[in-house]
Amino acid sequence: MADAAPPSKSRDLDKLLLRPGNLVGPSFEPGVQLRDDLQEYAKVLVVGAGGLGCELLKDLALSGFKNLEVIDMDRIEVTNLNRQFLFRLEDVGKPKAEVAAKRVMERVSGVNIVPHFCRIEDKDIEFYSDFNIIALGLDSIEARSYINAVACSFLEYDSDDNPREETMKPMVDGGTEGFKGHARVIVPGVTPCFECTIWLFPPQVKFPLCTLAETPRNAAHCIEYAHLIKWDEVHSGKAFDPDNPDHMKWVYDEAVKRAELFGIQGVTYSLTQGVVKNIIPAIASTNAIISAACALETLKIASGCSKTLSNYLTYNGVEGLHTKVTEFVKDKDCLVCGPGVLVELDTTVTLQKFIDMLEEHPKLLMSKASITYRGKNLYMQAPPVLEEMTRSNLSLPLYDLMDKVPKDILHVTGTINKDNKKSSGLRKLRVIFKGIDGVTDMDMAGGA
Amino acid sequence: MIKLFKVKEKQREIAENANGKAPVKKQSAGELRLHKDISELNLPKTCSISFPNGKDDLMNFEVTIRPDEGYYLGGTFLFSFQVSPIYPHEAPKVKCKTKVYHPNIDLEGNVCLNILREDWKPVLNINTIIYGLFHLFTQPNYEDPLNHDAAAVLRDNPKLFESNVRRAMAGGYVGQTFFTRCM
Numbered sequence: 058m059a060d061a062a063p064p065s066k067s068r069d070l071d072k073l074l075l076r077p078g079n080l081v082g083p084s085f086e087p088g089v090q091l092r093d094d095l096q097e098y099a100k101v102l103v104v105g106a107g108g109l110g111c112e113l114l115k116d117l118a119l120s121g122f123k124n125l126e127v128i129d130m131d132r133i134e135v136t137n138l139n140r141q142f143l144f145r146l147e148d149v150g151k152p153k154a155e156v157a158a159k160r161v162m163e164r165v166s167g168v169n170i171v172p173h174f175c176r177i178e179d180k181d182i183e184f185y186s187d188f189n190i191i192a193l194g195l196d197s198i199e200a201r202s203y204i205n206a207v208a209c210s211f212l213e214y215d216s217d218d219n220p221r222e223e224t225m226k227p228m229v230d231g232g233t234e235g236f237k238g239h240a241r242v243i244v245p246g247v248t249p250c251f252e253c254t255i256w257l258f259p260p261q262v263k264f265p266l267c268t269l270a271e272t273p274r275n276a277a278h279c280i281e282y283a284h285l286i287k288w289d290e291v292h293s294g295k296a297f298d299p300d301n302p303d304h305m306k307w308v309y310d311e312a313v314k315r316a317e318l319f320g321i322q323g324v325t326y327s328l329t330q331g332v333v334k335n336i337i338p339a340i341a342s343t344n345a346i347i348s349a350a351c352a353l354e355t356l357k358i359a360s361g362c363s364k365t366l367s368n369y370l371t372y373n374g375v376e377g378l379h380t381k382v383t384e385f386v387k388d389k390d391c392l393v394c395g396p397g398v399l400v401e402l403d404t405t406v407t408l409q410k411f412i413d414m415l416e417e418h419p420k421l422l423m424s425k426a427s428i429t430y431r432g433k434n435l436y437m438q439a440p441p442v443l444e445e446m447t448r449s450n451l452s453l454p455l456y457d458l459m460d461k462v463p464k465d466i467l468h469v470t471g472t473i474n475k476d477n478k479k480s481s482g483l484r485k486l487r488v489i490f491k492g493i494d495g496v497t498d499m500d501m502a503g504g505a
Numbered sequence: 506m507i508k509l510f511k512v513k514e515k516q517r518e519i520a521e522n523a524n525g526k527a528p529v530k531k532q533s534a535g536e537l538r539l540h541k542d543i544s545e546l547n548l549p550k551t552c553s554i555s556f557p558n559g560k561d562d563l564m565n566f567e568v569t570i571r572p573d574e575g576y577y578l579g580g581t582f583l584f585s586f587q588v589s590p591i592y593p594h595e596a597p598k599v600k601c602k603t604k605v606y607h608p609n610i611d612l613e614g615n616v617c618l619n620i621l622r623e624d625w626k627p628v629l630n631i632n633t634i635i636y637g638l639f640h641l642f643t644q645p646n647y648e649d650p651l652n653h654d655a656a657a658v659l660r661d662n663p664k665l666f667e668s669n670v671r672r673a674m675a676g677g678y679v680g681q682t683f684f685t686r687c688m
């Protein structure tokens with residue numbers, strides 16, 4: 058019985074975890090065991106220790122998670138202090154991940170947080186494989202796309218193209234821009250991944266260079282002129298570094314001169330930083346709202362105590378308040394999370410023979426295929442310079458070209474001839490070589 | 506999913522260090538889309554492409570344009586392309602490596618071509634950009650100036666513009682600016 062549970066300091070959490078209910082997730086088994094397992098076995102990685110990351114760490118620690126790690130490459134700046142509440146003035150210059158981890162551990166007893174002060178690309182795949190859930194508090198599309206590819210690379214499909222649950226690495230992603238924000242749940246193979254719906258992120262507004270050079274009309278134009286045109290003119294060859302305060306100051310000073318010349322108001326140092334680094338002003342309370350949603354989804358995924366958000370929540374606090382949840386659908390041909398087309402081959406099949414086979418394969422019907430394998434271009438139909446460089450591969454066995462791995466992912470580009478219509482296509486293939494020891498099951502999916 | 510996590514943790518403890526799977530190089534979605542763009546390139550005879558880092562680095566490449574008509578006939582112009590991992594969400598960064606007297610290209614190699622910045626769309630591709638660059642040489646326009654002086658001369662005195670272009674391409678001064686030979 059739930060009442061028999063020993064007293065817990067997380068009294069409110071126990072109400073969720075120890076009692077059965079009608080609105081719970083499919084595999085929910087309430088009880089003390091669940092609460093203890095959650096503390097012992099659930100390992101969550103928080104990516105980013107900025108505005109959202111600080112909130113996420115605090116929320117997850119207070120939600121009963123005991124094993125947390127946080128990764129962030131940035132150091133604390135004075136301008137962070139208004140919203141990244143774990144940091145103090147004396148922390149300026151220190152790594153965000155380290156200070157954030159320390160502060161939360163000081164405040165929440167029993168939680169262990171391991172900080173990683175480095176780039177997300179510096180960690181190998183084994184590092185990410187260790188976590189059960191990855192929570193993202195990021196402000197860049199590149200970083201989201203990278204983590205998404207990593208998480209999806211663990212996903213495997215069975216021979217019927219069904220994703221295998223034990224290979225799913227769920228992600229919870231939050232993002233804010235001023236009064237707006239989103240929170241989403243990505244379960245690779247089940248819900249759309251970041252790449253399936255990358256169009257949700259509007260491309261950054263880019264001003265025409267000639268406008269910047271000739272007819273600036275606002276402060277941002279003056280800043281971008283100094284940043285994109287004047288910098289190169291003066292520092293030939295030296296790359297602009299947005300994290301170098303001297304560089305930023307130089308751009309600011311030039312932007313001020315430019316603004317004076319054209320009688321434009323409003324160039325400030327912080328606007329310069331904002332325009333150059335493409336930062337939209339962050340608001341602490343929006344971060345708190347979005348992070349709270351993300352932390353709860355993380356708890357729901359791990360415990361099953363309630364159904365998860367399905368699958369994309371938008372919050373808009375501009376002029377009143379509007380919030381809604383949209384259920385986006387997967388792109389079945391997604392190169393990152395999709396199953397790809399299963400192809401079984403003998404180890405003797407040459408690349409040329411393989412390319413010919415793609416033309417006949419009922420699920421592909423692809424002619425003039427170019428083949429790429431883990432960053433190696435095995436054969437390119439065009440341009441002539443690459444065709445020439447890759448032509449000698451055609452007579453080699455594909456098995457050898459794929460470093461003799463029994464099963465792996467390939468990508469092919471070519472002309473798809475379907476229903477007498479030709480279109481160009483890019484497809485993911487799951488290649489399995491027959492008769493190789495260790496392959497008992499046709500179940501490889503892998504990532505991009 | 507906690508039961509699953511528990512099972513996995515137990516398995517991991519057993520299998521610790523058992524599988525020494527080599528770290529694999531990942532291809533970003535941007536790299537794959539670029540692979541498609543490159544393998545479908547269909548360039549005019551006046552344009553060629555090269556890959557300074559070899560056949561496996563498509564993200565950095567160079568395009569050479571040799572205009573077959575107009576003011577720039579006979580010149581050879583080299584452009585560098587840098588493609589981001591989130592291509593085609595973001596346009597490639599393109600610079601002109603050949604110093605050129607051109608209204609829409611400045612002396613640092615910045616290029617004013619709408620599809621490289623404000624009008625970029627993910628449905629566009631590398632082929633479209635190369636054609637766009639090619640057209641800058643057959644149809645330079647003074648309405649989108651990056652080189653203010655060159656644009657003014659093209660607008661007010663096309664004959665002088667033509668002779669300035671010839672002088673720059675042959676290697677020499679136009680006003681205070683020296684151009685190396687590119688013919």
Ligand SMILES: [Zn+2]
Pocket residue numbers: 249250251252253254388391392393394395
């Ligand atoms: Zn996807």
